[in-house]
Amino acid sequence: MFNNSSKILFFLMLMMGTIITISSNSWLGAWMGLEINLLSFIPLMSDNNLMSTEASLKYFLTQALASTILLFSFILMMINKNYMIYSNMFMNEMNFTNLMIFSSLLLKVGGAPFHFWFPNIIEGLSWMNSFILMTWQKIAPFMLMSYMINNLLVTICSILSIMSGALGGLNQSLLRKLMAFSSISHLGWMISSLMLNQNIWFMYFLFYSFLSFNMVLMFNLWKIFHINKMFSTFNYSKPLKFMLMFNLLSLGGLPPFMGFIPKWILIYSLTMNNQFLLTFIMISFTLLTLYFYIRICYSGFMLNHYELKWINNFQVSKMQMNLYLYSSSISLLGLPLISSLYIMF
Numbered sequence: 001m002f003n004n005s006s007k008i009l010f011f012l013m014l015m016m017g018t019i020i021t022i023s024s025n026s027w028l029g030a031w032m033g034l035e036i037n038l039l040s041f042i043p044l045m046s047d048n049n050l051m052s053t054e055a056s057l058k059y060f061l062t063q064a065l066a067s068t069i070l071l072f073s074f075i076l077m078m079i080n081k082n083y084m085i086y087s088n089m090f091m092n093e094m095n096f097t098n099l100m101i102f103s104s105l106l107l108k109v110g111g112a113p114f115h116f117w118f119p120n121i122i123e124g125l126s127w128m129n130s131f132i133l134m135t136w137q138k139i140a141p142f143m144l145m146s147y148m149i150n151n152l153l154v155t156i157c158s159i160l161s162i163m164s165g166a167l168g169g170l171n172q173s174l175l176r177k178l179m180a181f182s183s184i185s186h187l188g189w190m191i192s193s194l195m196l197n198q199n200i201w202f203m204y205f206l207f208y209s210f211l212s213f214n215m216v217l218m219f220n221l222w223k224i225f226h227i228n229k230m231f232s233t234f235n236y237s238k239p240l241k242f243m244l245m246f247n248l249l250s251l252g253g254l255p256p257f258m259g260f261i262p263k264w265i266l267i268y269s270l271t272m273n274n275q276f277l278l279t280f281i282m283i284s285f286t287l288l289t290l291y292f293y294i295r296i297c298y299s300g301f302m303l304n305h306y307e308l309k310w311i312n313n314f315q316v317s318k319m320q321m322n323l324y325l326y327s328s329s330i331s332l333l334g335l336p337l338i339s340s341l342y343i344m345f
Contacts, residue, residue, distance in 0.1 A: 013040035021140035027074040030144055031067065037140060038063045045129055055124030062107065062117045069104040073097055098148050109141040111187050112160035119180040127220035130176055134183045135209040142201065146194050154195050159281050161188030166288035173227050175219060182251065185289045189266060192278065196269045204262040211251045211259050214327045218244055221320055227296060243328050245297040250331045252293040253286060258334025
């Protein structure tokens with residue numbers, strides 16, 4: 001990406017669109033930032049092959065539909081405000097206009113029940129574009145969603161997202177679709193964190209972005225797109241295979257690893273706010289997400305696979321390899337380190 005000057009320009013415009021949306025003090029300015037973000041990401045998606053072209057067209061149509069509903073909702077809200085007495089109840093109640101705005105932002109971010117476009121589009125993207133779509137493209141819609149929070153709607157959307165991510169990933173063998181359904185599951189946790197505190201959402205998003213970067217970096221370095229390719233690629237190096245599998249478990253939120261920290265904090269905050277049923281449902285369906293991660297690890301370690309002895313040299317630079325090793329060590333040892341620092345201080 002960064003060997004092309006036009007890609008760098010569109011990437012900077014992508015970041016600028018998100019910053020405009022976050023810092024805007026009007027709904028129209030936020031909509032303009034979302035449009036700049038959309039029109040900057042589409043040239044980044046095109047990699048001169050049919051799958052990326054199809055994915056960029058699907059992404060444009062989906063986001064254009066969401067932007068149209070969003071703009072229409074803003075206009076309706078402004079019309080209603082002109083004919084209503086200003087009161088605090090207007091923004092607090094979940095009327096039809098606020099429901100339209102929340103639904104359009106949910107469509108933009110790929111949350112259930114509007115998540116069907118997300119795995120199909122990620123299937124046609126490169127790993128780095130998939131990482132941008134799973135992380136950076138969620139910042140601006142989430143900031144707008146945090147302005148109009150209704151507990152009932154947030155609870156329903158978070159449960160549906162976690163259920164869709166857990167059940168949709170059970171039958172997948174393509175790693176990009178697996179990461180997409182994992183992203184939808186994590187999206188449910190992030191939506192539920194909006195009920196509590198914006199800082200908890202930001203913390204969860206940072207942890208999820210780091211763990212996703214860790215996985216995407218490995219898949220991108222070795223050009224792995226399928227589970228079988230992952231088994232045959234890492235048979236020549238057992239430590240890398242162990243590290244990859246442990247990073248998968250960390251992304252799923254298994255307790256000894258760093259991925260458990262944001263879930264731990266969110267579970268504690270939800271129980272302190274008496275959201276016991278929501279917490280139970282979220283934990284139950286996250287166990288399903290851990291199941292298909294553990295299934296991959298079990299298949300890689302416990303079962304016999306054909307080892308291709310002639311695949312023994314990979315063109316990976318030393319700097320890229322060191323970056324992956326450092327990030328993996330943080331991912332695997334994050335929870336013990338943070339716990340020891342907490343006990344010490």
